[in-house]
Amino acid sequence: MRMNRHSRLHLPHPPARPGEAPDFSYVQLSPAGAVPRPDINARARDIESLSVDLVRVLDDDGNPVGPWHPHLDPAELQIGLRHMLLTRLFDDRMQRNQRAGKISFYIRSLGEEAVSVAQCMALRPGDMLFPSYRNQGLQIARGIALVDLMCQLLSNTRDMCKGRQLPVMYHSKAGNIFSISGNLATQFPQAVGWAMAAAIKGEDHLAASWIGEGSSAEADFHHALLFASVYQAPVILNVVNNQWAISTFQGYAGGEQRSFAARGPGYGIPGIRVDGNDFLAVYAVTQWAAERARTGAGPALIELVTYRGAAHSTSDDPARYRAKNDFEHWPLGDPILRLKQHLIGLGEWSEARHQALTAELEALVASSWKEAITFGTMSEGPRLNADLMFEDVFKEVPEHLQKQRALMRAERSRSPEARSEGT
């Protein structure tokens, strides 16, 4: 076949690759306090600018400005700071544990802590969460014990998943946090279904779900928006735009042409673009969307503009595809430092208190790990009983699995002989 030399196909390019200076000039910013806060009953078509502008509360000096200021009690802000810091210290320690071969895999949420923590705090305990695999802040803000998270990472005898899931794929029935899937975007329309059920049952609870901007390319994203719109389901759909899907920058998810929040108005759903590293703004926007959903005014799509500060996972090396030290140049800063600065400005925090809190939380992570490994590690017992592999495929273990379970036991007990029989 003769091919034309000159392809006319457009191919998105990230602004900076390894060896180049980080460049975030493409990120559209609004000044803090500049975006109006509409009534919660506003029609989607009347507030489309929210999907283009960027809701921000904290200015560059850490002062809260504008109509989205949620006026939270300082004690509440201190709790938020604590959850975010704990999330980061937990992540750091688990990353080191993976590198030391103590867990098989890990995913950090560096730089995205405000997303999970502020959003969780703006919701009620009865609201159902459908997280992605980079939302550990939700687990921490919902009060799930670190030991429980660690036992899942270790696939040990106290693992909530009974050894069946990769590390970080937590769930909490009691905490109203759905089982995390390794498949992308699948939870988004499921959250809509949960919310539809809440509406059918006449309950006040809402559902919230999170995906990355990269995953918004999956058809499930569109199913979620469509069903949420058709049934005006009480759901908050969150796109965490951390700019990168493994090596692929947000332009490959369609972010070059239009913001992710702007997918909402196309479906008749309000889309709100928010500074994802501004704890106050994230809280305020989520509170607005929650009130709207709870009062029957329908769903909302929130795009949280943030940055994936770390690698995609412990299997990834971002030095191969993006500019070095890029996170330090991210124009929206570090969510923990920004809330800390704000609290210090209020006279409700200090460097000394921050250091003391860091030490306290590091000790908590260390003591939790010490406790978690008493329930087993990858190399040392106690180990989960392998029989568990055959449970929960169905409610009852069917006959063919009972038979396979017996074969597996025989194989394990005879395994050394079976290998040496012929030799």
Added chain:
Amino acid sequence: MANMNMIQALNSAMDIMLKRDPSVVLMGEDIGYFGGVFRATEGLQRKYGEHRVIDTPIAEGGIVATAIGMSVNGLRPVAEIQFADYIYPGFDQIVSELARIRYRSAGEFFAPVTIRTPCGGGIRGGQTHSQSPEGIFTHVSGIKVVMPSNPYDAKGLLITSIEDDDPVVFFEPKRLYNGPFDGDPTKPAVPWSSHPKGQVDEGYYKVPLGKADIVRAGTEVTILTYGTMVFVAAAAAAAMNVSAEIIDLRSLVPLDVDTLCSSVRKTGRCIVAHEATRFSGFGAELLSIVQEECFWDLEAPIQRVTGWDTPYPHAFEWEYFPGQARVAMALKTVMESA
């Protein structure tokens, strides 16, 4: 000839095809600038340009569908699905569209798409990075299904698949990317450089679809297998001093029935082994064919060695994986049957 691991061999196949045929394009998540999460397409975008080695959004349904559209418009796309576990959003496009375009248009349209996808366990990948779904695809009329077990075959089969005018789903057992694996995770890893099939011709060559490979000749029992289990089966038979004829199917659709059945007629005993789950697995098809064709030559009931009928559990990877002990039990049963 050069030493190549399976990744390098696949890379070489795509390199050669991009060079030989200007209609060949590669597409997939992270395959371009980054070179793929397993590095299979490393360097190819730099060499052939980003218009022929194309990064895509994370949308498997979109990848398969646009590959179909490109192929109908004269290109020959090789699409990577990052893990076989993530192929399902593309399932409708594969089953309802890709497999049937030739049939429903009475041969006027056809879709020469190759879908490459890493499969199989043994890498601590848990249930979303370990599946072997080949049997789901062999059940669909109109697509060819291939699974190599070594670098030499991987390269030749991939070139043949790309040149094939029918769609091919090409499964790559990722545990074999860096070396043969006999099922014992406690042994040190063996590189392909120490294995004859790691010697790969650097140029263009083809390995035909529908032609099985007799990996090891034997007289007492035939083991029909493919992918990771080729080496596990061979090691188990060797450890038991059984003269087993090990047959690597290489392509599941089309299937080399003649080679399979001649072997079973000769040995009179048969084991079918795959890593995928048992119930309605591809082994059931093999078993039926052998039973239909070789019933009067069989001296023992055919045995199946498979993964258990559960999702692939992270913590019990080696209790799940059909290792040498499971093959040994089947060998014992089939050899002791009168």
